Amino acid sequence: MDGIKQIFGKELARIFRDKKMIFSTFILPVVLMVGLMTLVGNLAQGMMKDLEDHEPVVYMMDAPASFTSFLEMSEITYKEKVITDEAQFKKAKAEIKSGKADLIVEFPVDFEKAIADYQVGDSLPQVKTYYNPSEEYSGVAYDQISNQALEGYRQALLANRVGDVSTLTVFTVNSDNDEAIIQDDEKASGKAAGMMLPYFITLLLFAGAMSIGTDMVAGEKERGTMASLLVSPLKRSSIALGKVFALMVISGISALIYVVTMVFFMPNFTGAAGGDMGSAIKLSLSPGQIGMLVALMITLSFLYASLIVFVSVFAKSVKEASSYVMPAYILILVLGMMTMFTTKAPGMESFMIPVYNNTLAIQGVLSSTITMPQFLLTLGETVVIGVVFQFLIVKAFNSEKLMSA
Numbered sequence: 001m002d003g004i005k006q007i008f009g010k011e012l013a014r015i016f017r018d019k020k021m022i023f024s025t026f027i028l029p030v031v032l033m034v035g036l037m038t039l040v041g042n043l044a045q046g047m048m049k050d051l052e053d054h055e056p057v058v059y060m061m062d063a064p065a066s067f068t069s070f071l072e073m074s075e076i077t078y079k080e081k082v083i084t085d086e087a088q089f090k091k092a093k094a095e096i097k098s099g100k101a102d103l104i105v106e107f108p109v110d111f112e113k114a115i116a117d118y119q120v121g122d123s124l125p126q127v128k129t130y131y132n133p134s135e136e137y138s139g140v141a142y143d144q145i146s147n148q149a150l151e152g153y154r155q156a157l158l159a160n161r162v163g164d165v166s167t168l169t170v171f172t173v174n175s176d177n178d179e180a181i182i183q184d185d186e187k188a189s190g191k192a193a194g195m196m197l198p199y200f201i202t203l204l205l206f207a208g209a210m211s212i213g214t215d216m217v218a219g220e221k222e223r224g225t226m227a228s229l230l231v232s233p234l235k236r237s238s239i240a241l242g243k244v245f246a247l248m249v250i251s252g253i254s255a256l257i258y259v260v261t262m263v264f265f266m267p268n269f270t271g272a273a274g275g276d277m278g279s280a281i282k283l284s285l286s287p288g289q290i291g292m293l294v295a296l297m298i299t300l301s302f303l304y305a306s307l308i309v310f311v312s313v314f315a316k317s318v319k320e321a322s323s324y325v326m327p328a329y330i331l332i333l334v335l336g337m338m339t340m341f342t343t344k345a346p347g348m349e350s351f352m353i354p355v356y357n358n359t360l361a362i363q364g365v366l367s368s369t370i371t372m373p374q375f376l377l378t379l380g381e382t383v384v385i386g387v388v389f390q391f392l393i394v395k396a397f398n399s400e401k402l403m404s405a
Contacts, residue, residue, distance in 0.1 A: 003234040007242025011216060015250060025212065026254055030261050047136075056102040056141035059083050059092040063105060064112045070153045076144055096132050102141035104130040105150075115157055198362035199336040201259055202355065205297065206304045206332050208254030210325055213247045213308035218321035226403065236397040240309070244390065247305040252297060292365045292375060299382040300358045306389035313396040313403075331355075339363055351377045354385055 015021050060068075061083040071078070083089050083104070095101035106128040108114060114125045127150060131142040159165045174180045220226035229239060308325055315321035335356040346364075351357040351374045361378040364370025396402050 001238075003238025004242045004245065006234065007239050008246045011243055011246035012249065015212065015246075025208070025250070026257055029254070030257060033258065033261060051136055051140050054137050054140070055079050056137060056144070057081065057095075057100070058141060058145060059095075059101060059104040061089065061104065061106040062109050062111065063107050066112060067107070067153055070156065071145070071149055074149055074152065076149055078141070078145070093130060096130055096138065099132065099135045099138070102131065102135070102138040103145055104128075105145065106130070115161075118161075196340065197259065197366060198359045199340055201255060201297065201362055202300065202336045202359050203333060204258045205251050205255040205300055206308075206329060208258070209247050209251035209301070209304050209308050210322070210329060212250055213305060214312045214315070214318050214321035214325060216243045216247060217309055217312035218315040219318045221315075221403075222317045230397075230403055237394045240393045240397045241390065244302075244305045244309050244393065247309060248298075248301045251305055252301040255297065255301070289365050289368070292370075293362065295379060296358055296361055296365070296382075299379055299386065300355075303354075303382050303386040303389070306386045306393065310389045310393050310396070313393060335359065345369070346374075348374065348377065352381065354381065358382060 015025065056078045058078045059081045063082075068080075081092070081101070083092055083106075089104075089106075092101060092104050096104060108125045108127070111125055111127075114122075118124075129142065129146040129150070131146070132138040133142075155165060158168070162168060217226070220229065230236060307328060311324045311328070312321040315324055332355055335353070336359045338356065339359045346360050350360055357378040361370055361375055364374065
């Protein structure tokens with residue numbers, strides 16, 4: 001036990017006494033994360049403002065004066081161009097496709113007369129619109145004029161024909177129902193956070209341990225300090241366990257810092273991006289949920305640290321160890337991402353898949369949907385796999401062939 005403490009203290013001291021290591025491990029990633037989230041949020045906000053300020057170019061074909069007046073009353077600003085023949089119509093379509101124009105609104109000839117002379121059984125006049133959904137400006141123009149303004153204009157013409165439009169309405173849906181939404185706000189908030197946080201927690205735990213973990217074993221081999229450490233009076237099992245526990249602590253601390261930063265800045269980021277998720281992410285966790293999250297992060301840190309140290313044993317240099325660890329990093333990235341696109345409630349079989357079960361469990365804790373058997377299965381399996389890696393690490397440390405390579 002003393003040997004484990006000695007190696008554990010040595011590795012932590014090596015990290016926390018080095019200002020450059022502290023900066024690169026704990027501070028720089030947070031600065032980059034906050035900077036990136038702020039930049040993306042500001043860019044998204046700028047894009048939304050640009051879409052709002054843009055004056056769409058709208059081609060009108062045989063538009064009645066009443067529709068033009070209606071648009072003016074609705075205070076929709078746009079730059080109008082008129083189509084008078086087929087050649088101009090083809091040119092307008094080409095401009096829509098290239099993004100130079102945003103919308104074409106084509107009315108039937110003598111539209112107002114057709115509306116005024118309409119009799120039951122007559123064919124209905126059709127207003128056609130053309131837009132380019134791959135262009136943001138065109139999409140906004142279509143929504144404002146085709147979906148909103150034309151619908152309002154249709155209702156106005158209908159009111160002129162029948163007088164009271166409400167006589168054509170059979171029923172309304174939630175017109176004055178302020179209590180239509182029935183939800184548990186805490187659960188809804190947890191689900192909003194559970195879309196991304198579990199993925200980032202599992203990924204950042206591994207990322208925080210990857211570079212330091214490869215240096216703890218392969219780096220010492222490369223520098224030649226591992227040989228002198230192995231001939232010391234300390235048991236090789238103590239050396240191995242001390243390194244794993246130190247890496248586990250460093251990984252946990254770095255991940256905790258990243259996650260707290262994300263929770264704090266995520267509402268600002270999503271709000272700046274123009275989404276509703278920013279208001280939804282207001283985490284309120286019970287002591288039990290906090291305890292479950294802490295337990296999951298500790299066991300997952302233990303598994304990751306054991307995996308990284310085990311892989312590093314077989315490498316002669318940090319570069320080689322990093323190449324060995326990278327496939328595991330990609331696999332963890334994919335498994336974590338899978339939980340972001342699932343809608344079905346996971347069954348017990350899903351909680352038997354290593355790493356993926358931890359991401360599901362964290363998601364379940366945040367959304368208050370996890371059951372105790374699912375939680376215990378995840379926790380137990382993660383610990384067992386970590387212990388297996390520990391056993392293999394100790395065996396590898398006792399191998400002269402591997403440690404002297």
